[in-house]
Amino acid sequence: MREEKNKEMMIRLFRVSKHYGKKSALIDLTVDVAADDFVFVTGPSGAGKSTMIKLLYMGEAISSGSILVDGVNLARVSRKQVPLLRRKFGIIFQDFKLIPTRTVFDNVALVLEVAGVRSREIQTRVMEVLDQVGIADRSGEYPQILSGGEQQRVAVARAIIANPKIIVADEPTGSLDPDSAARIFSLLQTAHAKGAAVIIATHDRELIASHDGRVIRLEDGRIAKSSSEPDMLQ
């Protein structure tokens, strides 16, 4: 375990539990993520990785415990303030969550519109980020006709465009070929280098093994192992 007392914490989970009826998805989870962390959350299917992510952006309410995001206690965030909290995040979802009735451009632009950015600025910034992820030429198309990897790149573009403080990715490289996965991953690393805390939920042991970063291993809703070195897992 690293000594992190002096570091600026972006996210703190303290004794967090989440129950769905009788089913417990997370049990008594305590985790800190620093502002400059690059964290892998791993563990078998059903371990609670996606649940943990949902709790962070208030996609679900916690059952007990407390969560601080960027110094804000989520228990004190009113319904009206939820959008402001969510704008601190760039989220890449397991199922992408792209709006099927909007073009690639509009899907990515949405994040800036929501934040009230001027449309001229939106135009240039969206094209810039689409260029960065390598799908600028498909900006006018609808998500359904894109391949899985291409959709994932749109999702990444949407997550990084507003330069959020925290980037959360749920299986960002799932169902991608190694080249595409590497490309997505390097985009996340770039975002991290620019100052975002990055949290990646993944099964992909190879991905974890071949990159630096802290690893939090969940099993049945509890921390099984946490380390700053990926090889501790092996």
Added chain:
Amino acid sequence: MMPLPVQRAVRDYRNHKYLHGLCALTIALSVFIVSAFSLFYLNATEVLDAWRKGIRIIAYLSAETTDADRKTLTAATAQLEGVAHVAFVSRDAAFAELRLKLGDQTSLLAGLSDNPLPDALEIRLSDDYHNLEDIDKLADRIRSLEYVDDVEYAQKWLHRFKGVYNLFQITGFVLVAVFFMATLMITANTIRLIMYARRQEIEIMRIVGADDVFIKYPLYIQSVVLGFVGAAAGLACLFLAYILTLANVGSSSVVSMFDIRFIPPALVLGIIVCSMIIGWLGCWFSIRKFLRF
């Protein structure tokens, strides 16, 4: 090039074109029915007014009336409230006019050895005096005057017409109220279906940090525009029907007695505004129920 929000609204409409179409169609149909009714109503009112304005009361004088009596009577009648003009029609003049009116059928009068018509006063009413009850009262007053044998005016006719007209008026108000509610309910439900169809999109918008206003405001605008489009379509259909009807019956004598007029611009505007309000309210209801804002 259209501004981005407009482009997006157009795309939203196109993405759910059947639901949006259904919504606009519902509104258009109601607007058509209500405005068609208003058209009839307004024209009927005008006809009734025209008839009332044309009303004359004929007071038949008794045979023993002298010229002097008649003059006092004329003066007294002219003093009555609502009377605009009193003219004397002598029995001879009346007979001559009858002869003239009969034209070819003058032979009908051949059997008459004598002029059967009495002297009469023809009383015209002032323009602002067309309340039916007032006319009845005035006629009774005149009847009760000395030397007046009887009065005659289109009493039965007017009352019957007024009865129908009143019924028409009441059904009209009920109809408008019912249509307003029905359209509102159907519109609200259709908009809810539209929101249901767009729930994924709305959910995603929220997850990326859209606040309520950001999500609601385009929905409101789109619903109000739907109301406008529906109203415009309904009114356009009515106008088309109106033009076609005029073209078909234009020369017919019944209609040429008076002009059929289209509903006035103020009412057109009112109907359009009403539909837009229906769109707004429909959206408000659905948002409350569907998004729980």
